[in-house]
Each structure stands twice: as C-alpha cells, then as structure tokens.
Amino acid sequence: MLLVLLSLVLLLASSMLALSLSRNPSRAQDAGAYGAVLASLCGLLPAGRVLFTGRTDTLSLPWPVPLGSLTFNLDPLAAFFLVPVFLLTGLSAVYGVDYLKSYAGRKPLGLAWAAFNTLTAAMVLVFTAANAVLFMLGWELMAAASFLLVLFEHEKAQARRAAFIYLTAGGTGALMLLAAFSLLGQASPSLDYSAFAPLTGHAASAVFLLALCGFGLKAGFIPLHVWLPEAHPAAPSQVSAVMSGIMIKTGVYGIIRVLGFLTPWQEWWGWTLLVLGAVSCLLGALFALAQHELKRVLAYSSIENVGIILMALGLGAVAAVNGAPVMAALAFAGALLHIFNHSLFKGLLFMGAGAVLHAAGTAELEALGGLGKRMPRTALFFLAGSAAACALPPFNGFAGEFLVYLGAFKSINYSGAPALAGVIAGLSLAAAGALAAAAFTRAAGAAFLGEPRTERAARTHEAGPLMLFAMGALALLCLLAGLAGPLLLLPLGSALASAFGLPAALEAVRASAIPLVYISAAGLLLLLLAGIAVARRRAFLGDKKPAAGLTWDCGYAAPSPRMQYGASSFAQPLTDFFQPVLRKIGQYPVISEYFPAKASFSTEAQAVFYNSVYLPVGARIRDLAFRFSWIQHGRLQIYIMYIVVTLIALLLWKL
C-alpha cells in the first residue's frame, strides 16, 4: 500500500515539476514521462501482490476528511483495476513523448503532462479510496484533468464543443453520485464504505438507479454515451488510449462497488443492466461501422465493449438472484476479464490511430489507404489489436467473451429467467461480434491496405521508436494474455471474491480453467499450423521468383486509387440495411441530362442520440432554466446571502 502511495506522490510531484518546466518543452516531457513510468512500476508491484495473495491492504492516515477517515483500501477488486491503470498509463507516457514532440513550442506541453499525470493519480485515488468523500475528490479531479486534455487542441471548434459536452456529462454524473452516496450514508455516521448500512426496498432501488446513471455517464453505455465519441477523438492520442482503455472503466468499477453495498439485489436491476448492455453492444458496433473517422470508430467500439461488460454484469445479477451461482460467477468473471483485455487492445488501437493521425495529418478513412507499406510496424500492431477487438483467437479479446458465453450456456440447465437472460446475452454477443468484425476490417482495410487515396497519405512515415515500443509492448501483451487465459483466473478469482463474495461459485471459475487450457492449446496449435503453412509455402516456392504485376481489375490496365472500394462503400450494404437505426444523412447525385459529367455523393454518420434525444430535451431544459435566470446575476454578496439563508433554513429545520 505504501508503494501505491509512493506512486501517487510521484505522479503529483512530477505533474507539478512538468508544470514548472513549461518553458522548456523537452524537459517538461522528460519530467512527466519519467514520473508516469516510475509511478507505474511502483504501483504494479503492490497491485500484483494483492491480486495473487488475495489479501486486502488497508492504510488509514490520521487525518480526518469530512464525514469519515482518510482511508485507502487496496482490495483485490481495486488491484484488478489498478493493474491496467498502471500498465496503460506507463506505456501511454512512453508513447506520448514521441507523439507530443511535434507540438513543442505550439502547445503548453508542461500543462498537458501535468494534466496527464494528475489524471492517473486521480484514477488511482478513485480505485483505492475507501470513503465516499475521498472517492468524489478523485472522481472530480479525474474529470477536471481529462477535461483539460480534451481541450488540448482548443483552437478547433470541434474540440471545444467536445469538451463542453464532456463537462456537462461529468457534472451531471457527479451530482447523481453525490445523491447516491448521501442516500447510502443516510443511516451511518460516516461515509466510509465499511460504515454503509444495508438498504432495502425503494431506497436501495433509488441508489441503484442514481449510481447507474451517475457511473453510466462515465462508462458511456447507450443512451448515456453522447460525450464519448466526441471527447475521446479530440484528446491527444495517448490520452484517448487512457480514456477509452481505463478511465471509462471507473464507471464500471463504481457500478460493481455499489452493487456490493446493495445486497440483496433485486431482479429487475439485473435485467436493466442486461438490456442496457445488450443495446449498447449492438448499437455501439453498428455505429462504429458507420463512422468516417478512425478515432470515432474506436470510440464507438469502446461503447460496444462497455456494453458487453455491462451485459455480463446483468447476466450475472439475474443468475445470482435466481439461484444460479455458477452461471453468475462465470458471467462476472467474464466481465472482469473483458475489462482487463479491453484496456490492452483499445489502448493499442488508439495509439495506432494516433500514429496514423500523426503521420498523415488526418484520421479520415476516405483520405487514407496504403499506410501498411509506409508504416509496416504500426500496421502490424494495429491489425493485431483489431483481431483482439473482434475477439478472435489467439488474441486476448476472446477469453473474456468466452467466459461470458460459458455463463450464458450454463442456462441450458435452467428454465425461466436465467434461460432467457442466457439466450439474450449469448445472441447479442454473437451479433455484436459479427458487426465488430465488419467495423474493424473496414477501418483497418481503409487506413492501412490498398493504395493511398490522397497525396498526403502517400507521403507518410513510420511512427517514432517510442511510439512503436509502446504499441509493440501492448500487441505482445494482447497475444500473451490471449494464450495465458488459465493463468489469469487466479487473480480474477480473488477480485471476484472481494467484489461479490460468491465463495461457492469460485469453484466454477476455477473449473473454467479446463476449457481455457484447451483454448490456449488450440491457440498454440493455430500458431504452429500457421508456421508450418509458411514453411511449406516457402518449400513449394523453392528458388522460383514470384512475379510482380498490377492488381487484377477485370482486364483494366490502369487502375487508380480512386477506383478502390472506400470505407463508405464497404459498409454500405450493412448501413443501408440498418438505416432506420443509423439515420445517416446522404446526398446522392440526381442524373437529369443524357451525358452527366461530374457527380458527387456524400454520406454522414450522424450522432443519432445526441441529435434526436439530447438536443430537444436540452433545449426544453434551457428554456425552463431561463425563467430562473434572475437568481443568477453574478453578484457575490447575494450568493453569500443565499448560502446563509440556506444554512439558517437547515438549522431551523433540524431544531
């Protein structure tokens, strides 16, 4: 625990140092990056130890915070989240050094590094706080730091808009969380987690709903996702990696913690989580397919994956309430494992997208192409990450989803609610998987394969060595975590026990080691067979020299890059089919003459929920709020009077 505190101190100190070195960008970079990497190494150790021993590590400092104590609690659940925090922020910092270099002189790099390390520190605080006040402190610090980072390129109107939406979402979420924690702590003297008295009935449901919305606004499942596809692409890429890889998981962590406070659960909570998750994973994958910008594709894919995690939690809750502990344990284990795996591959993918953005100056899919020739290593790592994101073996994305499937298939021995939940979960996973595969083959294909579609894309260069190192390390981790599924079960088991305390069900999770061992073996066989195929191919070729030619285009001898299938054409059959949901806006040429000369067409993926739900509702709220604008006029004295009046009113009410 002391090491975690040390890493917190390192993070905060290095962010101060980076800020003070603002004048000298390269030294500020060094201060920020070394701080982040050292803090990561420092923090990984205790987190790993807690996970493998299963013992909780607590530290209380004799410094009272209001309504409780300054207590840090590193239990296996917190440690399970801290491992990806440290892994991803450490590698992102390494990546960031190369990535931010080109901004030196134009942008305040010291401030960016300070915000980045503060963001990491805030996440550590969120995961280790054992007190609601401390938690909210970390939560708001996290929101503020990431807000600054979203505003990094504030000269772009899009970034300002994204940051504003993000701020609104964060503020609304925090208000709901304050309400949830006040309800939880209503009957207890302090807001320490350990002091929360169990709630029942409607009070418990109210806390559940408030926490679901409050944390959901951070986790970004549909329909609370509107800020995510705006804010994640706007931030610098290593920050997008951290935001999508692990920061949105703080919302999932919050939901798991609150579920822990609220036993016994009510069945409809599980159904709510299940349905929201299923909708998110299906729509997230579908929207990802329709986006035209690489980082937006990835942001929607994060919505899909958060949906999968939420759906697994819901499946587990429904099963647990209906007396199916084995099914519940497998679903929860799948959710946790997917949290870990998603942080690795989504971090990798955002870094890959960042490398593209850095090299080509744009991440618009229709302006890219052929980058695989110009940046071969980035292409390799990005393709590995895409395979993991599509849950394809032997990469790591498969293992977590597989555990969820196993849980869903336990339902064949049940009838009624668990059976229905199992079918919904399994089917949504399968359908979302197929859609995600379409989305990722499209994105990777349009960016990296074929011929460059623009001059600019043809002149790209390979990413810098530090960027390649970070991406390579993550790609390797994706492969290793995919092959080492059974080894991950031990830490998973202790995290599960500390989160939900299903002792009997832990046996089930251990039993799932058998299929996972088979899967690892089959994954190795796959690699071996691929190796054999490569060797055989080489043997057949012998010393024959393959000829080089043109791509076959139906006998046409002068194919041009513009004749390639583009990203929109690739997705068109599916996006047309799902048009009622996607509502993409298209402009198609109308042919009125006999010899039409030039024609152009365009499609645009619109933010369906933002445009058709949030904007009208927001306008209504704004109109309502204007009626009360006379309360707010900017005179400080009168604001202080409001506070005094409120305090007196509360005092009178208590008398």
Place this chain on the structure above:
Amino acid sequence: MEIVKTLFQFLAAALLAPLLPGVINRVKAFFAGRRGQPLGQLYYDLFKLLLKTPVYSRTTTWVFKAGPIIGVASLVTALALLPFAGRPSFFAFEGDFIFLIYLLGLARFATVLAALDTGSAFEGMGASREMQFAVFAEPAFFLGLAALARVTGQPSLAGMFGALTGDTWRTAAPVLALLTASFFIVLLAENSRVPADDPNTHLELTMIHEAMVLDHSGPDLAFILYGASLKLWLFGALICSTVLPRHTGSWASDSALFLLMMFGVAAGVGIVESVIARLRLTKVPFMLITAFAFSALALIFQMGR
C-alpha cells in the same frame, strides 16, 4: 488405441474434404446432362497450383500473403475440434463450438483483409458482401447451436452429438428438423454456394467469395481452395451429426455411415445448385434471416417443451 482412432478420423477428414466439391460438380453435371470433371479434380488443381509460381500485385503487402496462411491454419485447427460420427476429436471442451465459430471468424477476417490489400474494386466488393452476410449468418448459426445444446443438455460439440440418438428425433423431431434446415441454409451461404453466391460465375461484379481471391495465385490459391473444402466439410459434418444420430454401436460402421452421409450432403448441395437460381444480392440477407428464424423457432419450441 483411442488416440489412433482420433488421428485416423482427423486425417480422413483432412484428406477427404477436397472430394466434396468434386461430388457437387458431378451432381451438377448429371443434372446438366454432361459427364463433368473427374471426382478428384480439386486434388489435381491443388497439386498443380502448389507447383506454380505466384504473381503478386505491386500494391500488396505481407497482409496479402498472410491471408491464405491464417485462413488455412484456422480451418485445420477448427477441424481438430470437430467430432466425427459422434466421437470427439483432439479438442473437446465446454463451449468448444463458440471457439469454432470464432476460428471461422478469424479465417474470414484474414481473407477479407487480404482482399482489401489488393486495392481492387472487385475484391473490396467481395469483401464487403462477405462481411455483410456474416452479420446475418453468424447469429443464425450461433442460435442453432444454442438450441442444440439445449436439446441435448450438453455444452460441447462432442457432448451434443454424442447425446443425440434416434430417440431424440422421435421426441424432438420439429426442433431437429428446423435446426437442420437452418444449418443447411447457413452452409450454402458460408460456403458461397447457390443461391447466395455462384462459384461458377465468371463475372467479377456478381462474385462474392471468388471475387475476394481474384488476385491470389500459386500456393496461396491452393491454400485458399483447400481451406474452402475444409469449411464445406465442417458445416457438412455438423448437419450429418444432427440428422444422423449414430449409433450402430461399432465405430467402423458409424464412420462409414457418416462418410456416406457427408457425400449425401454434398449431393444435396449439388441438387440445390442445379434446380434453383441464384438470389439477387439484396435478397440474400432475407434468406439468412429465414435461417435465423428457423433457429429461433427451434429454440423456442425447445424452451417450451
């Protein structure tokens, strides 16, 4: 002894798979009143292709060469999961059919990326259509297997097909019949047969699977063709194991019956291909949605029983 049997059935599948397209072609030739190719034509083709020197487009990268290799490796791995005549293969574990579906997904992923690597309009078109049909075929296939798991109460392929007996057909005939129909439709679509796709077409605009591999040649094309025959074998075996719950009791006669049935399925594909026309591309999703509906109905019947 057991391991020898497993090895034998694995090798039998791996070696006999290229016969299936031969059977289909002979049946089609019979309907057309021709003599047709020799049964073993694909073996000759594979042999010839392996010895040829490939041609690569200057646009392509390593992704193009990796496509056929990953494709064939994942299909051979899938074969190592596939029960043969109700008997488990090398790998049999809880949830193995999920792994199988994702292995097929990996093969598709690699093939599609290899197609996009050529920068050709036709191959992009084929790739786009392949991914589109997969979005409809995968849930149908998954739901069918889920229904089968529920009928037999077993969560693994070997368990399901080991537990299916003639008795199951007596008690749950509608469920199994629906599942067979659903699997057969998925087989036709996944293996690019009529009515979803026409393997014999020579017009690039209308091709799907063939369009994706237009640029492959030499050993690469041999890997692709062999992989395609393995995929056909895989889906055929699932249908055979559903329709023909074993069990004469002896492994030898079970296996012989199973093989016979495999060729029966191939003949069935040939008959379908001879008597019906290809669907318009925009109608193919609806065919797959029909398969999905069959699987869903089967599952509902089973849950209601």
